[in-house]
Structure formats: structure tokens, C-alpha cells
Amino acid sequence: MSGRLFFYAAALAALLTVPYWIHGDYYVNVSSQILFYAIFAMGLNIIAGYGGLVSLGHAGLFGIAAYSTGYVLQAGFGHPLAILTALVLGLASMAVYAVLSLRTTGIGFIMITLALGEIIWGLCYRWISITGGDNGINLHGRPHPFGLSVDSPTAFYYATLAVFVAALASVALFVRSPLGAALMGTRDQPRRMNALGFHVWAIRFWACMFSGLLTAIAGILFVYYTQFISPQAVDLTSSAEVLLMVIAGGAGTLFGPIVGAALVVTVKSVVSGFIERWNMLLGAIFVTIVILMPEGLVPGTARLWRLGVRKFGGAGKPAVTGAEP
Amino acid sequence: MTFWLLLTVNSVTFGGLLFLLAAGFSLIFGLMRIPNLTHGSLFMLGAYFGATFVGGYLAVTFDFWIAALIAVVLVAAFGTVIERFLLRRLPGQQMAQVLVTLGISFIVADFCLMVWGGDPVRVDTPPGLTGVFHYGPLVFPHYRIAVIVIAALTALALWLLLDRTRLGAMIRAGVDDPDMARVVGIRVSQLFTIVFALGAGLAAFGGIIGAPILSVYPGLDQDMLPLALVVVILGGSGSLLGSFVGSLIIGFIYNFGQALLPELSYFVLFLPMLIVLIVRPQGLFGRFVP
Numbered sequence: 001m002s003g004r005l006f007f008y009a010a011a012l013a014a015l016l017t018v019p020y021w022i023h024g025d026y027y028v029n030v031s032s033q034i035l036f037y038a039i040f041a042m043g044l045n046i047i048a049g050y051g052g053l054v055s056l057g058h059a060g061l062f063g064i065a066a067y068s069t070g071y072v073l074q075a076g077f078g079h080p081l082a083i084l085t086a087l088v089l090g091l092a093s094m095a096v097y098a099v100l101s102l103r104t105t106g107i108g109f110i111m112i113t114l115a116l117g118e119i120i121w122g123l124c125y126r127w128i129s130i131t132g133g134d135n136g137i138n139l140h141g142r143p144h145p146f147g148l149s150v151d152s153p154t155a156f157y158y159a160t161l162a163v164f165v166a167a168l169a170s171v172a173l174f175v176r177s178p179l180g181a182a183l184m185g186t187r188d189q190p191r192r193m194n195a196l197g198f199h200v201w202a203i204r205f206w207a208c209m210f211s212g213l214l215t216a217i218a219g220i221l222f223v224y225y226t227q228f229i230s231p232q233a234v235d236l237t238s239s240a241e242v243l244l245m246v247i248a249g250g251a252g253t254l255f256g257p258i259v260g261a262a263l264v265v266t267v268k269s270v271v272s273g274f275i276e277r278w279n280m281l282l283g284a285i286f287v288t289i290v291i292l293m294p295e296g297l298v299p300g301t302a303r304l305w306r307l308g309v310r311k312f313g314g315a316g317k318p319a320v321t322g323a324e325p
Numbered sequence: 326m327t328f329w330l331l332l333t334v335n336s337v338t339f340g341g342l343l344f345l346l347a348a349g350f351s352l353i354f355g356l357m358r359i360p361n362l363t364h365g366s367l368f369m370l371g372a373y374f375g376a377t378f379v380g381g382y383l384a385v386t387f388d389f390w391i392a393a394l395i396a397v398v399l400v401a402a403f404g405t406v407i408e409r410f411l412l413r414r415l416p417g418q419q420m421a422q423v424l425v426t427l428g429i430s431f432i433v434a435d436f437c438l439m440v441w442g443g444d445p446v447r448v449d450t451p452p453g454l455t456g457v458f459h460y461g462p463l464v465f466p467h468y469r470i471a472v473i474v475i476a477a478l479t480a481l482a483l484w485l486l487l488d489r490t491r492l493g494a495m496i497r498a499g500v501d502d503p504d505m506a507r508v509v510g511i512r513v514s515q516l517f518t519i520v521f522a523l524g525a526g527l528a529a530f531g532g533i534i535g536a537p538i539l540s541v542y543p544g545l546d547q548d549m550l551p552l553a554l555v556v557v558i559l560g561g562s563g564s565l566l567g568s569f570v571g572s573l574i575i576g577f578i579y580n581f582g583q584a585l586l587p588e589l590s591y592f593v594l595f596l597p598m599l600i601v602l603i604v605r606p607q608g609l610f611g612r613f614v615p
Contacts, residue, residue, distance in 0.1 A: 107360050115595050118551045122591020236547055240427045247424045279435035286428030294421045
């Protein structure tokens with residue numbers, strides 16, 4: 001247990017000191033991106049990993065939060081109203097998603113969420129009077145939470161980190177909560193849960209709402225980071241990317257989505273500077289993960305680690321006892 | 326009046342192309358329960374291959390129909406490889422299936438961008454079909470009518486295959502109850518490969534047939550995949566009739582929506598699907614709820 005605490009402390013210390021050991025604004029910005037995409041992926045992981053409900057339309061919710069922020073700011077209102085509107089509209093859209101798509105599970109759920117995401121993409125792309133169409137919406141400036149400026153890359157990184165830690169803690173609490181346990185129950189044994197008197201639909205619905213909240217928060221951070229929102233952030237590729245972050249890192253694990261987000265963002269923004277065909281590389285990485293570690297990077301590595309420890313331990317002990325006498 | 330008639334012909338043509346795309350998607354989905362997210366890529370790959378063999382890129386040029394045949398065979402072979410070496414290893418694991426099919430679609434999209442570049446590739450209308458029909462004040466290109474005929478013939482051939490042959494009976498048995506089909510001695514895993522190759526070939530055929538109308542461009546895969554999805558949800562998975570009716574409905578809604586409600590065209594496109602999901606979750610002609 002103390003080993004785990006030490007790990008958390010080390011990880012937090014590493015994250016807190018990122019701007020000091022990573023040089024250049026560019027890489028600090030990449031770190032911010034990893035953090036808010038990790039929040040996005042954690043949000044999707046709530047339903048995809050813990051609930052077994054794979055959504056391929058989450059970029060639509062992400063986009064609604066981002067577009068609402070942009071639209072309200074463009075209309076001349078302040079940051080608090082913009083953020084509030086984004087959260088409310090994001091959650092309302094999630095409720096619509098949930099009511100429509102929770103009629104099925106499995107592949108049906110994938111298909112319906114994909115179609116819903118496409119509807120939102122179509123609206124963002126074509127409803128030019130509201131969304132600006134392909135030109136998108138430009139923002140001017142970031143909010144000043146508690147009077148602090150988050151305009152510099154480092155300040156924005158710390159603001160994102162604070163939100164990220166809160167999100168991670170809330171997910172950890174959720175997973176340990178009765179609702180989290182019930183959600184995993186509905187994933188593994190929906191009929192048995194129903195027979196035990198649990199309201200399977202309601203459990204899934206509230207899990208969806210929590211997922212939508214994290215997704216909306218990530219969308220707000222995204223639009224404040226890029227200062228720009230266009231239909232590209234809402235399209236099927238974006239929905240696919242965040243789902244791939246979850247699955248590649250390890251669906252249904254606390255840290256899997258974070259590792260997945262780090263992998264995808266790094267390939268997209270760092271490796272793409274060196275390799276022109278980075279999209280192909282990303283695809284190849286996904287296929288390789290499926291072949292070698294179908295359960296995802298975090299559980300897969302943990303399995304290999306345990307295997308290694310057992311082998312090492314098994315070989316080490318006789319050697320020690322043999323050396324002593 | 327002219328406007329409406331032209332729009333109708335375009336809608337039926339587009340519906341025909343959608344049918345070629347969606348029929349295979351529906352069979353794969355119905356039989357294997359796999360959300361094949363590479364299906365748009367297979368359509369695009371077929372179109373690019375066809376464009377390459379038709380002209381300009383290679384030392385030899387082929388007749389349009391021979392080029393189409395080569396493209397179909399190549400893409401069907403590619404589909405067989407995907408099924409045999411990747412999807413075969415992941416029965417029932419939806420997330421892994423999503424990951425691998427999306428991964429392949431990323432690779433295919435980037436491969437096409439690398440080989441054929443970012444500019445749209447035009448494919449000439451096959452010689453002999455370049456003319457137009459005149460009917461009063463109306464003008465219909467021959468090729469659009471030909472696409473409708475080809476799609477209708479393909480639908481007929483598929484129906485004969487599924488409804489009148491032994492193989493078709495085995496596929497239908499697999500769609501209805503895979504476990505029971507296995508028990509009575511049908512080699513369902515072999516059917517998977519056949520159906521996947523058939524679906525891939527049909528998608529590629531749709532791609533090359535559609536190329537003179539749609540032209541071929543990066544992102545074609547992302548444009549077509551959601552449409553195939555809507556058709557299958559609307560018509561019902563695993564049902565040929567469902568794909569046929571669904572494709573026509575979506576062909577009409579797509580064209581009329583773009584002409585009449587350009588700002589909300591995507592919204593009206595997905596609206597009937599949502600209504601069907603709420604009223605009849607298995608789709609208009611589907612046999613099971615996915």
C-alpha cells in the first residue's frame with residue numbers, strides 16, 4: 001500500500017514540475033493537451049470501460065460544450081455564463097444521447113451514439129448562422145479564475161492540472177462508490193442486477209451523466225486552450241480518437257485513459273513533427289495493441305510486470321539461499 | 326417539375342450506390358455482429374484502385390469494367406486478410422473490434438493520401454454511357470440510369486444468392502442463430518470469411534461505380550461510413566430487403582434535404598433513423614435488435 005502511495009506522490013510531483021523539466025512552451029502546451037484529453041477519455045471510460053457502453057459519438061458532446069462557450073462569449077457575455085451554459089447544454093445533450101441510445105447495448109449503442117455524433121457534426125458544419133460553418137468560432141482571451149491570469153502556457157498548464165486532479169479524484173471516488181460498483185454489475189451481469197432489484201437503466205443513465213460532465217469540462221478546457229472551435233473537433237475521427245485512447249490505454253482502469261491520451265496526443269503533436277505518415281503509425285499502433293495486448297496498455301503492462309516479477313523472484317530465491325551457507 | 330424529377334433520379338442513383346455499400350455492411354453486421362468501421366475505407370479503396378486502373382497512373386490502361394473487376398477482387402482479397410488474420414482472433418470482443426477496424430481505416434486513409442495525394446481524382450464516365458436522354462425538357466445522363474440498373478441487378482443477384490442457393494441458406498441460418506447453425510454442422514467461421522470478402526467486394530464495386538459521379542477524394546471514407554450505418558439501422562441489420570429500402574429512403578432524404586434544407590441537411594438525414602430506433606429498434610425489416 002505504501003508503494004502505491006509513493007507512486008501517486010511521485011506522479012503528482014512529476015506533473016507539478018513539468019514546466020521545469022520540460023523545455024519550451026510548445027511541450028508545456030502538449031502537456032496541457034494531454035491533460036484535457038485525459039479528462040475527456042476518463043469521461044468516456046466511465047461508460048465505455050466501467051459500464052460496457054461504447055460510445056462513438058462523444059466528440060459531439062465535447063463539441064457542444066466547446067461551441068456553447070464560444071457562442072456565448074461571441075455574443076458578448078462573460079466567462080462565468082459561458083462556462084455555465086456549456087455545462088448545462090453538455091449535460092442536456094448527454095441526457096438526450098442517453099435516453100435514445102440506452103434502448104440498446106453492445107453494437108447497437110455504438111451505432112446510435114455514432115449517428116448522434118454525426119448529427120451534431122452536421123449541425124456544426126452546416127448551421128452556419130450559429131456555428132460559423134467551416135470557419136468555426138474564434139475566442140478572445142481566457143478567463144481569470146480567482147483573479148489569476150491563465151494566459152501563459154505554464155499558467156494554463158497548472159489550471160488544467162488542477163481540474164485534471166479533481167476529475168481523476170472524482171472518478172476514483174465514483175469507481176469505489178456504490179453507484180460505481182452497481183455500474184460494473186450492470187456491465188457484467190445486467191439480468192442478474194435487474195433480478196436483484198437494481199434499476200439497470202437508471203444506473204446507466206446517471207453514469208452517462210457523469211461521463212457527460214467530464215466530457216463537457218474537457219470541451220471547455222479545449223476551447224479555452226485553442227481559442228478556436230471548428231467542426232473538425234466534432235467529427236467522427238475525434239470521437240474515434242478518444243475511444244481509441246480509452247481502449248488502447250485500458251478500458252475500465254483508472255489510469256488507462258490517461259496513458260492512452262498521452263500516447264495519442266504525443267503521436268499527433270510530437271511524433272508528427274518527425275514522421276510525415278503519423279496517421280498510419282497511429283493506426284499501426286492500434287492494430288499492434290489489439291494483437292499483443294488486447295486488454296490495453298495499462299493492464300497488459302501490469303500483467304507482463306507480474307509475470308516478470310514471478311520469474312525474477314522464482315530464479316532469485318534459490319540463488320540467495322544457495323549463496324548464504 | 327423538372328427540378329423535382331431530376332432530384333428524384335439523382336436520389337435513386339445515390340440510393341443505388343448506398344445499397345452496394347450497405348448490403349455488405351448489413352450482412353457482416355448481421356452475421357458476424359461486427360461493427361465493420363473499415364467499410365467506408367473499403368469503398369474509398371475500391372474507388373481509388375478503379376481510378377488507377379482506368380487511366381493515367383499506370384503504363385497500361387484498362388477498360389472501365391475490367392478495372393472495376395480488378396478493384397473488386399483486390400479489395401475482396403484485402404477484406405479476406407483482415408477477417409482471417411485480425412477479426413478472427415477477436416470473436417465477441419467489441420472494443421477490440423472497434424480498435425482494430427478503426428486502426429485499419431486510419432492506415433488505409435493515410436495510405437491513400439500518400440499514394441494518390443490530397444486532390445480529388447476524377448474518373449471519366451465509361452465510354453458508351455457518356456450521352457444523355459432527352460425527355461421533353463428533361464435531360465438525364467445515361468450513366469446515372471446505368472448506375473440504377475446495375476444496383477438493381479446486383480440486388481437481384483444478391484437476393485438469388487441468399488434466397489435460392491445452399492450458401493445463402495447457410496448465411497441466413499447464421500444470421501438468425503449462429504450457435505444453432507454451428508450445431509447443425511454449418512462451418513460458420515468459413516461463412517464469416519466468405520461474407521466479409523463479399524461485403525468488401527460490394528463496397529469496392531460501389532466505390533468504383535460511384536467514382537464518375539462522386540469523384541474520389543480523401544475523406545470519402547468518412548463521408549460514406551455514417552450513411553451505411555444509417556441505412557442499416559433504418560432497414561434492419563442482416564436483411565437484404567432492409568438495406569434496399571433503407572438505401573432508397575436515405576438516397577431521397579440526402580438529396581432532397583441538401584436541396585431544400587441545406588442548413589439542416591444532416592439533421593433530417595439522421596432523423597428517420599432516430600424515429601425508427603424509438604418505434605421499432607430492430608429496424609424496418611430487421612430480425613433482431615442489435
